[in-house]
Amino acid sequence: MSKLNRQKIVDSVPQTGFFGHPKGLFTLFFTEFWERFSYYGMRAILVFYMYYEVSKGGLGLDETLALSIMSIYGSLVYMSGVIGGWLADRIFGTSKAVFYGGILIMLGHIALAIPGSVAMFFVSMILIVIGTGLLKPNVSTVVGEMYSENDTRRDAGFTIFYMGINAGAFLAPLIVGSVSEAYNFHYGFAIAAIGMFVGLLVFIFTKKKNLGLAGTAVPNPLSPAEKKKTFTIFAIAVVAIGILSAILIPAGLLTFESFINLVTILGILIPTAYFIIMYRSPKTTEVERSRVLAYIPLFLAAVMFWAIQEQGSTILANYADKRTQLEFAGISISPAWFQSLNPLFIIIFAPIFAGFWVKLGDRQPSIPKKFSFSLMFAGLSFLVILIPGYFTGSDALVSPLWLVLSYLIVVFGELLISPVGLSATTKLAPAAFSAQTMSLWFLASAAAQAINAQIVKFYSVETEMAYFGTIGGASIVLGIILFIMSPKIQGFMKGIK
Ligand code: GLU
Ligand code: ASP
Numbered sequence: 001m002s003k004l005n006r007q008k009i010v011d012s013v014p015q016t017g018f019f020g021h022p023k024g025l026f027t028l029f030f031t032e033f034w035e036r037f038s039y040y041g042m043r044a045i046l047v048f049y050m051y052y053e054v055s056k057g058g059l060g061l062d063e064t065l066a067l068s069i070m071s072i073y074g075s076l077v078y079m080s081g082v083i084g085g086w087l088a089d090r091i092f093g094t095s096k097a098v099f100y101g102g103i104l105i106m107l108g109h110i111a112l113a114i115p116g117s118v119a120m121f122f123v124s125m126i127l128i129v130i131g132t133g134l135l136k137p138n139v140s141t142v143v144g145e146m147y148s149e150n151d152t153r154r155d156a157g158f159t160i161f162y163m164g165i166n167a168g169a170f171l172a173p174l175i176v177g178s179v180s181e182a183y184n185f186h187y188g189f190a191i192a193a194i195g196m197f198v199g200l201l202v203f204i205f206t207k208k209k210n211l212g213l214a215g216t217a218v219p220n221p222l223s224p225a226e227k228k229k230t231f232t233i234f235a236i237a238v239v240a241i242g243i244l245s246a247i248l249i250p251a252g253l254l255t256f257e258s259f260i261n262l263v264t265i266l267g268i269l270i271p272t273a274y275f276i277i278m279y280r281s282p283k284t285t286e287v288e289r290s291r292v293l294a295y296i297p298l299f300l301a302a303v304m305f306w307a308i309q310e311q312g313s314t315i316l317a318n319y320a321d322k323r324t325q326l327e328f329a330g331i332s333i334s335p336a337w338f339q340s341l342n343p344l345f346i347i348i349f350a351p352i353f354a355g356f357w358v359k360l361g362d363r364q365p366s367i368p369k370k371f372s373f374s375l376m377f378a379g380l381s382f383l384v385i386l387i388p389g390y391f392t393g394s395d396a397l398v399s400p401l402w403l404v405l406s407y408l409i410v411v412f413g414e415l416l417i418s419p420v421g422l423s424a425t426t427k428l429a430p431a432a433f434s435a436q437t438m439s440l441w442f443l444a445s446a447a448a449q450a451i452n453a454q455i456v457k458f459y460s461v462e463t464e465m466a467y468f469g470t471i472g473g474a475s476i477v478l479g480i481i482l483f484i485m486s487p488k489i490q491g492f493m494k495g496i497k
Contacts, residue, residue, distance in 0.1 A: 026206065047070050301372070
């Protein structure tokens with residue numbers, strides 16, 4: 001997008017009206033609040049819905065399989081951001097992509113709200129994967145479009161937006177978890193659908209007034225010839241997938257297992273391809289090439305971090321359900337409620353961390369060092385769970401406070417990597433690839449969960465000590481290695497701080 005266009009977009013957005021920020025931030029904040037409300041609300045009960053027996057309202061799937069499906073689901077949701085970003089860039093523009101995404105997500109939750117079968121669950125999964133791919137990266141891109149290049153409010157704007165994400169993620173498990181416990185899972189999923197509906201209403205009714213031209217431009221539109229080619233390839237791909245599934249599924253060749261393995265491979269191959277393409281592109285300059293190299297260890301660290309963080313909604317959710325005292329201090333705790341802890345701690349500590357960085361100014365640790373501390377906290381969050389396991393053994397239930405402590409520690413790591421990583425990605429990615437950087441960062445979460453789909457198979461009550469010990473220990477060792485390599489990586493970053 002040219003400089004002139006950029007300024008025209010900024011001028012079209014009312015520049016104040018939401019805590020001293022552009023009015024459009026109100027629209028994007030609440031759209032993303034409700035989208036995350038529906039996503040994290042759904043995920044807080046989905047794992048239990050999958051493995052609870054049919055008599056308890058679940059699908060009665062095998063527990064390990066349910067944990068793997070949760071992981072590949074999470075992986076696909078972030079992987080599809082690559083397609084969502086591309087569609088916005090070349091066909092729809094971000095605003096339309098957000099709108100269509102919201103509709104698909106809502107339909108996905110409605111599919112789960114209707115009591116149905118495993119087939120219904122897969123329909124819902126497809127809708128939510130595509131819908132989130134369209135909405136999630138693009139709504140963040142629009143946030144960036146509302147500020148002029150040197151507007152000092154930009155970082156604060158993203159912080160407010162990030163609080164919106166976590167406010168939605170905090171409220172949803174409490175509400176959706178309680179409703180599904182009081183009635184049944186389908187009522188819970190219906191609440192998630194209503195959440196996305198409210199998000200869409202906010203978006204539709206306030207976008208014209210608040211967002212101006214933001215999100216309306218198609219930065220790099222397809223030429224008519226390219227359009228024709230793309231639609232042909234798309235149609236062939238859909239038909240091919242349809243035919244292949246019709247042959248492979250009945251023949252027993254495409255099973256849950258093989259599908260999970262396929263996604264794991266894609267989760268690793270896609271970011272690898274991205275790196276190779278960025279590195280070799282003739283549009284990438286010498287300095288940018290060095291930055292791409294610096295970004296690789298940071299990306300790998302992010303994969304390790306998200307692998308642990310995302311197990312908060314799979315392995316730790318299972319631990320909450322099976323290994324934790326849920327009658328505590330006179331209250332009966334729903335296992336879904338634990339999912340509110342991470343976002344709650346993010347909301348409490350994000351401003352404290354932000355203030356701390358401002359106070360430290362130039363004396364703050366470098367980006368690679370922050371990443372290395374993040375891995376150490378992530379590792380520690382798994383190692384603390386060894387303590388109750390060691391003292392109580394695997395027969396007795398443990399106090400829920402251990403899980404609270406684990407979710408607290410991982411948040412310290414998250415605050416050192418999540419906001420830092422996003423801004424580092426935008427600075428380190430070559431200019432020719434800047435439109436895709438949002439999706440590139442989400443690919444770390446996609447790869448992490450693709451790997452998790454395999455790792456979670458090793459978890460059981462009997463193996464929990466070895467499981468938490470190995471993964472937690474690996475993260476700490478990687479953190480130490482990254483710490484030692486930090487000055488070198490910083491050198492490759494060529495002046496980026
Ligand atoms: N939890 C954050 C969100 O939902 C971060 C996602 C990620 O980068 O994995 O937006
Ligand atoms: N902290 C996550 C994010 O920033 C939310 C979660 O895991 O519940 O959105």
